[in-house]
Amino acid sequence: MPEALLKIVIENSDEISRNWLDQVSERRGNGYTANISEELFQSTNREFVNVIFSSINRHGSTEELETFSERLINLGWPLSYLTDGLQTFRRVTIDFILNQSDQVDTEQFSKILTVVDNWVEPIIKELVNEYSGSWEHIVSLQRVALQELSAPLIPVMDNITIMPLIGTIDTERAKLIMENLLDGVIKHNAEVVLIDITGVPVVDTMVAHHIIQAAEAVRLIGSTCILVGIRPEIAQTIVNLGIDLSKFPTKSSLRKGFNKALALTNRDVVNLNQDANPDLEKLLDSLK
């Protein structure tokens, strides 16, 4: 039976394709392909139905299917275009087979359903796998990117390094901050490191505790940590929490912290020319 059905379907692939294309075009406009040009939509549909036929003909996945799905993933077509398309194909094909036969008893009917399902399901499975594989890949890339961004170190000058922190700090990130800070201080031979918390939305006891520990660790390897970018409301909550930050220098702005760092490394900003703007002054302004 499967072979006989396959023969019918392959021999009539033109008509089945036409029916399928009609249905898919008709059901368009349900949102997800709305901003794709009619031309591209139709040519993709034609390609899609050819890929389906060649997969069925060769009993399973083909290279064509893989290339096709890869391209749609890259173009950002939704998975639902493919799964909806395959469900439509299933319906169209079953209708076609039933119309070909004069009478169908329930046993034959259920056999036909099984055969067609066995064609369509492996294709759906493969496409879902391709899509979820690509999503997992993207998520893992983004995790790495986020980790790289989560505790960056900028060596602005000899012996002075800045760590700007932006966003929420959870325990995992707090550990990363500590590690990067110590690695960076040693690698850049920093005498002073400025931790800028302007972009941290909430400084609770956990965050404060980790910052205190990081500053203490930096002190133990012979450098100084300056906490900068303490917004007025954060200063108030820190005082309310009763957290003692007096063990290391703190400054409200990065600019003030940077001046303090220059002083600690026995340097000063000198204006060489009243009219011209020395580079260092520009640098300081850009840090404001």
Add this chain to the structure above:
Amino acid sequence: MNFQSGVHIKKEWDIVGARQLGRNRAKELGFGTVDQARIATAISELARNIYLYAGTGRVSFEIVEDINKKGLKIVAADEGPGILDISQVMEDGFSTSGGLGAGLPGVKRLMDDFDIDSVQGEGTVITTIKWVR
């Protein structure tokens, strides 16, 4: 107006969710930036304590009205181990986890009204209110 809303605390990032919901409620009620920061920090402390010591629990918010004032009530409830000696955990610096021990006494100072109800082996409910000035 007396709607309630809340966040289940199950994983660390739920603390951030609770904080954001609470901060939005505070903003709607007309709290200034400093009080918003105080409220967000208090929620962070209570939610983290649930996450650390009870494992799971819930932080809920309620808008409360008195004769001539309005406020935000935060209820942090869990069915964890409970607190044996309440006066001890309210001391600055007391911690069983190597923390700063500033969380609970800090919340009391950040907020206006503060109450702990805890039964050993049954759980802890902490209720705290900040009034709009």
